[in-house]
């Protein structure tokens with residue numbers, strides 16, 4: 123596959139968390155503003171400090187001008203030496219005091235504005251995490267986890283900065299430019315307008331630059347997201363990559379994604395550099411004009427040196443804030459985009475949730491019943507994965523499901539804890555439709571040992587006790603004994619405190635499976651499902667685990683999915699599934715007697731494969 127194709131594949135491989143439509147821009151910003159206003163004390167301090175700091179900052183050019191005029195008067199009056207220095211003490215001290223106070227207030231403004239932003243980010247982070255915990259599996263099937271991580275970092279930052287770089291800055295710039303313009307124009311309208319001539323140009327260029335950068339920044343974010351996904355998959359699949367000697371291919375894929383990001387960074391420099399130079403030039407041009415006209419007025423006696431100094435100081439003071447207009451426009455645009463993506467996630471409909479009249483599940487007999495159940499994955503067209511599935515299992519009974527890969531076995535058991543909702547028929551537990559009981563009580567009543575033995579990066583003990591963190595040591599040991607893991611754990615230098623690597627990488631496949639079995643045996647569910655959970659365990663160990671499972675199964679409905687028929691022939695009822703339909707059912711003996719698909723599979727598993735025979739013949 124070409125690297126272009128690779129880029130395209132990774133970019134299209136998943137949907138994104140969609141932003142709200144453009145028309146909702148204002149409501150997005152209002153929603154973020156409301157979130158900020160939930161911290162009224164900090165908001166009031168930040169805004170108050172901004173107003174007073176801006177007033178004090180506007181005083182500085184005037185104090186400078188007065189100091190210059192006083193010096194000039196002193197020189198003209200023939201005052202020299204200590205007397206001249208003393209005349210300057212008052213304006214100098216005043217200037218110092220005003221500057222220091224302004225500095226303190228700017229500190230307070232930044233402190234409180236940042237505090238509000240961080241608080242909002244904290245609340246949003248928790249809300250997003252909480253939402254992700256509750257969103258249906260169909261959402262996670264659609265959206266790549268890398269995109270969700272980007273959302274939780276880059277987008278959250280865009281919203282965090284909104285108060286300090288957008289709202290507070292609007293107030294600060296309005297005050298500074300307003301006071302500055304009023305002071306200069308009221309002192310000398312012509313000189314004032316010349317001094318302010320750079321403001322519209324710089325504000326316009328700065329905004330255009332920032333909006334152009336913003337567009338490329340969004341693109342960059344998308345490209346970085348692709349880069350992150352490539353890296354994440356590479357790390358998660360490190361064994362596959364090494365086993366297939368695919369380092370060069372992976373390197374090329376990563377290089378392609380990195381170059382995409384680099385190209386965009388160059389485009390950003392191309393936008394930024396010429397515009398920054400144009401803005402600086404326009405400022406100095408305006409300053410040159412002010413000096414020229416101002417000096418002419420000075421010579422004509424229409425202006426004092428101090429007033430000219432005040433104008434120049436005002437211009438210098440205004441230069442930075444005016445340039446920041448672009449940043450402010452950008453902050454609004456960024457908050458809007460990031461906010462609408464975040465709210466896009468927060469406003470996602472949780473399709474699998476408690477019905478309004480949902481009641482806690484009441485387990486009496488512990489009977490599980492599938493009644494004419496049909497199912498199609500949401501967003502995967504109308505392809506029926508399960509068709510008219512019906513069966514019943516009572517407490518103490520074991521149901522086994524067998525069938526070819528992809529026939530729908532896992533899908534069937536994933537419907538019981540409502541990972542997905544049935545599209546037809548009903549599933550009941552003790553006569554209660556599972557859609558009519560609360561999710562928390564339903565899921566507490568069902569335990570699934572998943573096909574994919576996922577472990578957390580923590581100790582073996584914590585992994586086993588995941589469903590019951592306060593469990594006593596003896597219970598944890600009993601569960602691991604049942605899963606035939608206890609002796610192995612005791613042999614480890616740190617025993618139960620041994621840290622399993624990322625996703626349990628330091629354990630073998632069979633050990634991971636046994637650990638997940640032990641984890642499930644810590645629970646007291648009414649229905650327990652073993653989804654191909656002994657496939658990586660040798661037959662002798664599996665035999666011992668099966669004994670433990672049999673004891674565990676006494677008080678509950680047990681469902682076993684397995685490819686190896688020896689793992690399920692003791693079941694009370696075996697369902698043979700083909701293309702989402704139960705095509706045969708009965709006990710092991712009954713199914714053998716039927717001489718159908720099950721019998722054929724049984725014969726195949728009993729007969730050593732031809733390929734094995736060939737390998738043995740070739741052995742020395």
Ligand SMILES: Nc1ncnc2c1ncn2[C@@H]1O[C@H](COP(=O)(O)OP(=O)(O)OP(=O)(O)O)[C@@H](O)[C@H]1O
Nearest residue numbers: 263499502507525526527528529530531532533534
């Ligand atoms: N999240 C999903 N979205 C869309 N289709 C899916 C999803 N999960 C599984 N499928 C499809 O549903 C069908 C049944 O999958 P399922 O995992 O239930 O099969 P299975 O019998 O358990 O297979 P195996 O024995 O390999 O585990 C397959 O065709 C599969 O591609």
